[in-house]
Amino acid sequence: MTRSTQVQSEPSVPSGTLTEIVTQFRRSRRALGEEWTRRIAVTRMLSVLTEEEVSIESIELVDNYIDVLETSSVESMQLYARNLSRRIVPRRVDTPELLGIVLVLRDVLARGLLDLAEGDAVRLRTMLSVFEPVANRIATTVAEGSVQEHERLIRLQQDSIRQLSTPVLQVRDRLLIHPIIGVVDGDRARQITEQLLASIRAHRATVVVMDLTGVPSVDAAVANHLVQTVEAARLLGASMIVTGLSPDLSRTLVTIGVDLSSLHAVGDLQGGIEEAEAILGLRVVRISSASGAAPAAESP
Amino acid sequence: MRVPIMKQRDVLIASIQDSLTDADLLALRDRVVEQVTRFRSRGVILDVTGLDVIDSFAAHTLSMTAQMIRLRGAQTVIVGIQPDVAIAMVQLGLTLLGIHTALDLEAGLEYLNTVAKRSRPNAR
Numbered sequence: 541m542t543r544s545t546q547v548q549s550e551p552s553v554p555s556g557t558l559t560e561i562v563t564q565f566r567r568s569r570r571a572l573g574e575e576w577t578r579r580i581a582v583t584r585m586l587s588v589l590t591e592e593e594v595s596i597e598s599i600e601l602v603d604n605y606i607d608v609l610e611t612s613s614v615e616s617m618q619l620y621a622r623n624l625s626r627r628i629v630p631r632r633v634d635t636p637e638l639l640g641i642v643l644v645l646r647d648v649l650a651r652g653l654l655d656l657a658e659g660d661a662v663r664l665r666t667m668l669s670v671f672e673p674v675a676n677r678i679a680t681t682v683a684e685g686s687v688q689e690h691e692r693l694i695r696l697q698q699d700s701i702r703q704l705s706t707p708v709l710q711v712r713d714r715l716l717i718h719p720i721i722g723v724v725d726g727d728r729a730r731q732i733t734e735q736l737l738a739s740i741r742a743h744r745a746t747v748v749v750m751d752l753t754g755v756p757s758v759d760a761a762v763a764n765h766l767v768q769t770v771e772a773a774r775l776l777g778a779s780m781i782v783t784g785l786s787p788d789l790s791r792t793l794v795t796i797g798v799d800l801s802s803l804h805a806v807g808d809l810q811g812g813i814e815e816a817e818a819i820l821g822l823r824v825v826r827i828s829s830a831s832g833a834a835p836a837a838e839s840p
Numbered sequence: 841m842r843v844p845i846m847k848q849r850d851v852l853i854a855s856i857q858d859s860l861t862d863a864d865l866l867a868l869r870d871r872v873v874e875q876v877t878r879f880r881s882r883g884v885i886l887d888v889t890g891l892d893v894i895d896s897f898a899a900h901t902l903s904m905t906a907q908m909i910r911l912r913g914a915q916t917v918i919v920g921i922q923p924d925v926a927i928a929m930v931q932l933g934l935t936l937l938g939i940h941t942a943l944d945l946e947a948g949l950e951y952l953n954t955v956a957k958r959s960r961p962n963a964r
Binding site for chain 2: 741744774
């Protein structure tokens with residue numbers, strides 16, 4: 541049984557009640573929207589939006605809400621929740637606040653039902669029994685939609701961070717520099733390894749300097765992966781120099797107890813490049829003191 | 841499959857261009873170790889470009905071959921390990937410690953030449 545049929549076949553409810561509620565709400569939608577705006581202002585929710593934006597949002601919200609009440613279908617609820625989240629989440633509205641504004645609207649509408657019932661308790665109960673299950677479901681769906689939207693944003697941002705922060709640069713013939721910036725998780729560590737090994741092949745590199753100055757800390761799995769990357773690079777015939785290991789990173793590397801003998805570490809990037817040049821047999825000479833010699837000359 | 845072993849001046853090149861059975865690997869080891877002294881080679885290049893899997897037996901046989909070649913008085917370089925093969929090997933803990941590796945045939949030959957120059961500055 542789907543959720544929509546469940547809602548529609550609420551027991552012992554006159555079929556006209558929902559239509560009546562929806563008609564009433566439609567008629568007073570402007571007043572409901574204003575009441576909602578007023579309540580939002582009192583509770584200081586949606587403070588990131590201007591007054592004008594809130595009033596536009598209120599009409600949209602009330603109309604959508606009434607539509608979902610009318611159709612009671614899961615699809616339209618999800619669509620509504622997704623649209624609402626897409627509009628509001630990028631404005632830095634978090635899930636509790638989003639849920640809050642929907643619950644305020646629910647209260648406003650329930651108050652409207654009270655007026656509609658005109659003191660008839662039986663009628664009110666009938667109307668609430670139609671209204672409440674749908675209202676609850678809308679609240680749940682909106683919360684879900686908001687969380688999904690947040691997750692979607694996080695995924696998008698992770699992707700762009702990933703693309704931005706793993707360049708492999710050739711600075712000398714056969715010398716690559718691979719600066720890593722930002723948090724490294726398991727996925728990214730794997731990606732870094734693959735990219736590094738591919739670059740070693742593409743540039744025919746013999747030495748790679750991996751600079752970790754921009755990496756605050758890593759977990760044991762990623763640290764282990766780092767050591768494996770060094771060994772994999774060696775299997776391809778390239779030696780790796782790791783620079784910029786923070787105290788935190790060094791502690792992680794030492795405590796996970798892997799064999800660190802293959803890890804060639806130098807304090808900073810400058811030291812790493814100098815070390816790499818020494819391995820490649822290059823020497824950087826100041827032009828004035830070398831009487832016209834090239835800045836980098838092959839010594840052997 | 842019989843792996844061709846080519847003689848290029850004083851270097852032997854065994855070029856594996858296809859996947860090998862364990863028996864093929866052992867046969868290659870025996871032939872290479874036998875030929876290295878017959879041709880008075882100073883270096884051997886084992887080109888494993890064609891191996892898309894290097895399991896523990898293959899890794900063990902390769903390092904054994906390298907050690908035997910060293911005892912016969914020559915250097916070994918393993919070249920052409922593919923990136924994904926390297927990742928898999930490292931994850932299995934097969935790191936070929938103590939054996940020189942190079943990107944490809946060209947880099948391997950270059951390495952053997954620098955070693956030769958360093959140990960016999962007057963030769964050639």
